[in-house]
Amino acid sequence: MAQVRNKQVLLKNYVTGFPKESDMEIVEGSITLKVPEGSSDVVLLKNLYLSCDPYMRILMYKDTPLSLGFQYSPGSPLTAFGVSKVVESGDPKYKKDDLVWGVTKWEEYSLVPSAKILFKIDHTDVPLSYYTGILGMPGMTAYGGFFELGCPKKGEKVFVSAASGAVGQLVGQFAKLTGCYVVGSAGSQEKNKLGFDEAFNYKEESNLDAALKRYFPEGIDIYFENVGGKTLDAVLLNMRSHGRIPVCGMISQYNLSQPEGVTNLANLIYKEIKMQGFIVSQFYPLYPKFLEFILPHIREGKIAYVEDIVEGLEGGPAALVSLFSGQNLGKKIVAIAPE
């Protein structure tokens, strides 16, 4: 039976501190392009786009605190979100050439349990890469976190950290669509505001509390939390009464052996703040509703989405590592096969 090359990105060792390209390695394996006889619940995928996301760093810990239904182990390819084409399916729900997005692996071809496929892709008039971002996991993250947990009201003041990232750039635009005032912070010099009211580079602010008081003289109603640490501490001093903090991520803390201490939590009491951590999967049942909301906005050009696409699996490790440099701009994607 015909075997083909299957390049893979393996985790080389569990990571401490900032991840390095050398924590991963590219190997050339091979795969038989055939679903094993009698396997009714596996699908053979050709991976087209792989998604680089901050949570992947947490899975690189030896004893990861994150339970997503998959783990990393040295010598195995990274597991992550991606857009794939079905080569062959043992599961009658899928057929050859179906386009899907879900949890796949960092390799050219993957044999995965069909349950790991999250959604079949029905709309292809938009870029296919969008299903790793605005139309995929990060899109649902921004949508569920902002609307379901943030409960925004017109006129409210919204602050988003990691505002140029895959999720942050959408939260800001959702806030504008809702009639909120929105300010984003990011670590890059780029002044692309993505339609936000204001944006600032946190690296240029020696006093985050003062910066927030400048942008939010009346305080913050919703803080969409992507970074944690010092930023969260400064935000807590500037929240308004009955504020909401959907906690999506804390990217500034993932690489620290000792996370920064947050000292201003008593403000949760003084301001009666709701701070709620979440994992995107709880919102997947809303996906059809989400598509109805967002596809027209994309088609009419009312929502922009910045992507940063790297070509070739070989570039994967560097792309993933770059997420943590604070220079990231846009959704980081590895394109590994032509559509």
Added chain:
Amino acid sequence: MAQVRNKQVLLKNYVTGFPKESDMEIVEGSITLKVPEGSSDVVLLKNLYLSCDPYMRILMYKDTPLSLGFQYSPGSPLTAFGVSKVVESGDPKYKKDDLVWGVTKWEEYSLVPSAKILFKIDHTDVPLSYYTGILGMPGMTAYGGFFELGCPKKGEKVFVSAASGAVGQLVGQFAKLTGCYVVGSAGSQEKNKLGFDEAFNYKEESNLDAALKRYFPEGIDIYFENVGGKTLDAVLLNMRSHGRIPVCGMISQYNLSQPEGVTNLANLIYKEIKMQGFIVSQFYPLYPKFLEFILPHIREGKIAYVEDIVEGLEGGPAALVSLFSGQNLGKKIVAIAPE
């Protein structure tokens, strides 16, 4: 017009660090026992019981972060919850000899806006002092925080800090009534478990994380937060998926010029935890429902309430200061006049 003596406890200066008795002073003023002519919205109260509560420390800061509709200023009597008897009322809603609870002052007689009275006391077959505790603000705090924000389900695992305090002792009993497993921590050697399943003295535990793992091998569903700091940090490591943390207080932090840093907040994400700060006033509309729930339990002896009553206004400063010693056992009350 007849004047009578009116002993008062004044704030002497704004407080930094742990409060001391000498931050307050007892003075003997006088008051005319008459509502001023034409005042239709003030009430003259004879104060019977004054309540010592941890939030009072926060109001002793020069720029208090807490907005409760009243503030402390040097030279003025402390404002606090209490049980009082109406001497004369300008407001037709109240009449002479009515018993009431609400916001009054640390003095023998107080002329207060009638809006500061929260509730008229209709049930006097239970101790009147209970209206500073189980039937007053702390009772509503425990009830609203635990049931409305904690959303307990039978069989869930509940941890309560400051478990021997005015609020904590009730939360534990509410948890038992709900069919939960409940463990409390406190700083005293007393092993009065108040019906909790287990209780421990946090001062005897060199490793809080290990202590929690011992009492909660399967993790914590609800943490009723009264103390903050190191305890919260250890709890975050031991929460279960979809846990809830009603944040009632952070008494361990109120006297620190630099609060302890909480480092494990990323667990909010990993475990999808909801952490919600609150001020009791949002629950006052539930007071009639609360009385219906709790009065039968008190009358049938199914809920116990430990009080620590100090006699005489002169003992007030010491009583208030003692809340922060970590030795507190039971609801601290100052009885200043015979019923």
